[in-house]
Amino acid sequence: MSSLLDTPTAAPDAPAARPERRWRAALGLLPFALYFLVFLGGPLYFVISGAFTDADGRPTLGNLVASLMSPQYLLAFRQSLLLSAVTAVIGAVFGTFLAQAVLTARPRSPLRRTVSTASGVLAYFGGVPLAFAFIAALGQTGLATAWLRSAGIDLYASGFRIDSLTGLALTYVYFQIPLMVILITPALEGLLPQWREAAENLGASAWSYWRLVALPVLAPAFAGATLVLFGNAFAAYATALALTSGSIPLVPTAIASALSGNVLVGQANVGLALGLDMVVVIAIVMVAYLWLQRRAARWSRR
Amino acid sequence: MTRGRRWRVVVLALAALYFLVPLVASAEFSLRAPGGGYGVANYTRIAEDPVLLSALFTSLRIAVLTAVIVLLLVVPTAVWVRLRFPSLAAVLESATILPIVIPPVVMAAGIAFVQANLGGPVFRALFDSSTSALTPFYVILALPFAYRAVDNGLAAIPLRTLVEAARNLGAGMTTALVRVILPAIRSAVLGAAFLTLALVLGEIVIARILLYTDTFPIAVVETGRSAAGVSVALSLASLLLTWVLLLAVSFVGGRRRRSLRSRPSVRRRTP
Amino acid sequence: MTAVQKSPAETATDAAVEFRGVSRVFGETRALDGLDLALRRGELLALLGPSGCGKTTALRLLAGFDRPTSGEIRIDGRDVTGVPASKRDTGMVFQAYSLFPTMTAAENVAFGLRMRKVGGAERGRRAAELLELVGLGDRGGSYPHELSGGQQQRVALARALAVRPSVLLLDEPLSALDARVRVQLRDEIRRLQLAEGITTLFVTHDQSEALAVADRVAVLNAGRMEQVDVPQEVYARPATPFVAEFVGVMNTVPVSGGRITPGAAETTQVRPEALLVGAPDGLAGTVLTSTFLGPVTRLVIRTEVGELTADAVTRPGLPAIGEHTTVQISG
Numbered sequence A: 001m002s003s004l005l006d007t008p009t010a011a012p013d014a015p016a017a018r019p020e021r022r023w024r025a026a027l028g029l030l031p032f033a034l035y036f037l038v039f040l041g042g043p044l045y046f047v048i049s050g051a052f053t054d055a056d057g058r059p060t061l062g063n064l065v066a067s068l069m070s071p072q073y074l075l076a077f078r079q080s081l082l083l084s085a086v087t088a089v090i091g092a093v094f095g096t097f098l099a100q101a102v103l104t105a106r107p108r109s110p111l112r113r114t115v116s117t118a119s120g121v122l123a124y125f126g127g128v129p130l131a132f133a134f135i136a137a138l139g140q141t142g143l144a145t146a147w148l149r150s151a152g153i154d155l156y157a158s159g160f161r162i163d164s165l166t167g168l169a170l171t172y173v174y175f176q177i178p179l180m181v182i183l184i185t186p187a188l189e190g191l192l193p194q195w196r197e198a199a200e201n202l203g204a205s206a207w208s209y210w211r212l213v214a215l216p217v218l219a220p221a222f223a224g225a226t227l228v229l230f231g232n233a234f235a236a237y238a239t240a241l242a243l244t245s246g247s248i249p250l251v252p253t254a255i256a257s258a259l260s261g262n263v264l265v266g267q268a269n270v271g272l273a274l275g276l277d278m279v280v281v282i283a284i285v286m287v288a289y290l291w292l293q294r295r296a297a298r299w300s301r302r
Numbered sequence B: 001m002t003r004g005r006r007w008r009v010v011v012l013a014l015a016a017l018y019f020l021v022p023l024v025a026s027a028e029f030s031l032r033a034p035g036g037g038y039g040v041a042n043y044t045r046i047a048e049d050p051v052l053l054s055a056l057f058t059s060l061r062i063a064v065l066t067a068v069i070v071l072l073l074v075v076p077t078a079v080w081v082r083l084r085f086p087s088l089a090a091v092l093e094s095a096t097i098l099p100i101v102i103p104p105v106v107m108a109a110g111i112a113f114v115q116a117n118l119g120g121p122v123f124r125a126l127f128d129s130s131t132s133a134l135t136p137f138y139v140i141l142a143l144p145f146a147y148r149a150v151d152n153g154l155a156a157i158p159l160r161t162l163v164e165a166a167r168n169l170g171a172g173m174t175t176a177l178v179r180v181i182l183p184a185i186r187s188a189v190l191g192a193a194f195l196t197l198a199l200v201l202g203e204i205v206i207a208r209i210l211l212y213t214d215t216f217p218i219a220v221v222e223t224g225r226s227a228a229g230v231s232v233a234l235s236l237a238s239l240l241l242t243w244v245l246l247l248a249v250s251f252v253g254g255r256r257r258r259s260l261r262s263r264p265s266v267r268r269r270t271p
Numbered sequence C: 001m002t003a004v005q006k007s008p009a010e011t012a013t014d015a016a017v018e019f020r021g022v023s024r025v026f027g028e029t030r031a032l033d034g035l036d037l038a039l040r041r042g043e044l045l046a047l048l049g050p051s052g053c054g055k056t057t058a059l060r061l062l063a064g065f066d067r068p069t070s071g072e073i074r075i076d077g078r079d080v081t082g083v084p085a086s087k088r089d090t091g092m093v094f095q096a097y098s099l100f101p102t103m104t105a106a107e108n109v110a111f112g113l114r115m116r117k118v119g120g121a122e123r124g125r126r127a128a129e130l131l132e133l134v135g136l137g138d139r140g141g142s143y144p145h146e147l148s149g150g151q152q153q154r155v156a157l158a159r160a161l162a163v164r165p166s167v168l169l170l171d172e173p174l175s176a177l178d179a180r181v182r183v184q185l186r187d188e189i190r191r192l193q194l195a196e197g198i199t200t201l202f203v204t205h206d207q208s209e210a211l212a213v214a215d216r217v218a219v220l221n222a223g224r225m226e227q228v229d230v231p232q233e234v235y236a237r238p239a240t241p242f243v244a245e246f247v248g249v250m251n252t253v254p255v256s257g258g259r260i261t262p263g264a265a266e267t268t269q270v271r272p273e274a275l276l277v278g279a280p281d282g283l284a285g286t287v288l289t290s291t292f293l294g295p296v297t298r299l300v301i302r303t304e305v306g307e308l309t310a311d312a313v314t315r316p317g318l319p320a321i322g323e324h325t326t327v328q329i330s331g
Ligand SMILES: Nc1ncnc2c1ncn2[C@@H]1O[C@H](COP(=O)(O)OP(=O)(O)O)[C@@H](O)[C@H]1O
Pocket: C026, C029, C030, C031, C049, C050, C051, C052, C053, C054, C055, C056, C057, C058
């Protein structure tokens, strides 16, 4: 009974008491792993295999070539990458400031609770409510549009539309900032107060402390979180779907319309090839993220 | 010090402006009455609309099922990893990023391929209804978020000591899990469940591509074509409801944690 | 009872550091309650007290991380109340984990010089010199996470000394270390302090540590000063019951003519090592506990006058638990 629990937490590299026991213990992880494999691995498998076959089931590279060469898809990729990069950077920078502003409040203050729970809801809700909220605020007849107009700023006269790429970016930031708050808060909490005090004690200004001590510690975590934000925006589709009904060319839009046969019969496999392209982009993001996580762990306290 | 305070005020004010304006605009829009003036007609419409009402029940059923499966998978696994495979913690921590970056549209594409091309009793049963078809995949989207929430909850309790004490008193592993650990991480479990609810009430991509149009978020979007006020009202209501639930959990959890903390801790150094 | 022992000749300007009636209140808690304390130039003063008595608070006020609710703090005779921490010219060593994790040991040591706009070559030279001084001449290129706890504290010490501060502040710098390393580094801190002649405030909750390193020991209790004196005096003549209890173990016994005498009106305080176990004319008692401490064995003996704690030189034939013995004031 005690042997079940005697592996010390602090010594992951310690040799297991008996290999066959460890194998038995590993069975405990099987349901989780199998579920992932079947219900995530399954769809991904069919995306990949479908990307390499034509409508009649013969192997081909044609779908992949089409997904990477046709101008409409190239435009979709450019727009998706631009939208993701811009909203990731804006969300990351502002999210970090917001997280730090909230962290300086007392741990159980209403401000901390409000922001942390709201971050959860807004980061994971996304989609439909968000799109409607932005239409209500910044649509042609939106409330904020009206306020701005009465203040002498006519958004729509200056070419703004909520269902444009700019409007979409403005909306995406609404879930990017909360996600950044969730992701960066542990790293900010990891900045030990004695670092700041030691720096001050040695004659550093607040600015010198941030530049020379805090930012280098935060850098890997910040970069990693920014990558996740990028992936998040790249993968997002519900908001764009509800906000623009698919009028802006983005990769998910292109996949959806290829699948629904709106364009041409036999396009479904090109849709799968586009899906594979997305998976490759996401995979690169994940690899970079994992590498940065390892670096971030190096500075974490011991 | 004062200069330090000033940037904080600026950041918080900007955030409040950016995050509140769309919500206030939604509220204002949803309260507009058809004949001018304001009223709650948009909020009461759902009671009279059988399509919306049945869609709401479908989505709540999916949400409950999803949350149950998620917790059955996540809680034992998270406990097991902490007790026996601490070296895997980093792997699972990274897995928590997956649902954020995996495009639902890609998952949907793969599932749609199966739906269109593969037959047999298993797949027929799977694609039989929106509940049976969507729940397994919503579990995937929710799993890693829930894992993060539950694992944070486990980090805050003396897990190993609790399990050892329970087993020492003769409890089996399952009993220890259900009777000792689960109550200790109650607020984390509720948090995970409500985030799952948020996810199910906002998901339209997979449902639409697989052509299951009887879920609540899809019905809300469809209603929006003819009655925008109703869909704004409903989406605002579902967002605020989820948030209030999470806030309530955070206050309850905070109170319990404080009472735990007031006891002398075994770990604290007593110099 | 608040006894800052100032000779009449000692004026304000003689003191390198001076707390004058300093109080710090956090809500309901009076962390410091009218603290008066003066450090002489070049001395090592140990600020000793139980956890939560206000030691860190006093140190943080002196370093400028916090401000007193009332009272005044002087460094070199100058009131520093409005001076920010970055301009106070103190060198602080924290309990643990205070090294900047993304900088090497040498970069950490050079940080204060960098803030003072000292040139790169000169910084490198001085950092190397200090690392040499703390015995880490070959570890300048290592990052904190590559160093042991003791090595990290040495680097922290070198970093604090690099800027030649007018006072060195140590906040329980050894409490996160293993017992062996603790004693070693304690002696090394003392050696460096004497060599550099730097005024030092050494905060600790460990009475043996305080007695071992300090020129003078200041005993703090619940934000108030109980006694300030040289270690020998604090140990031999505790000014208050609290000091007697906190610094070592003390027996209070009725005496008559220098002998323990049950029923005598006069009482005195006796240290465990001043009691003789198995004395021919001793008071009878039963051994309750016996703790082997190496060279001595500590016995708790129940007698007619209460439980007495006695340290006996470890030797064969000491009474075991439950056995009868006698005890008397030795000499
Ligand atoms: N920032 C603070 N806020 C509230 N109370 C504090 C704060 N800092 C210290 N205290 C309280 O002041 C008292 C003295 O603390 P401290 O100086 O840290 O003690 P020591 O270092 O001697 O262990 C304690 O009761 C502590 O709880």
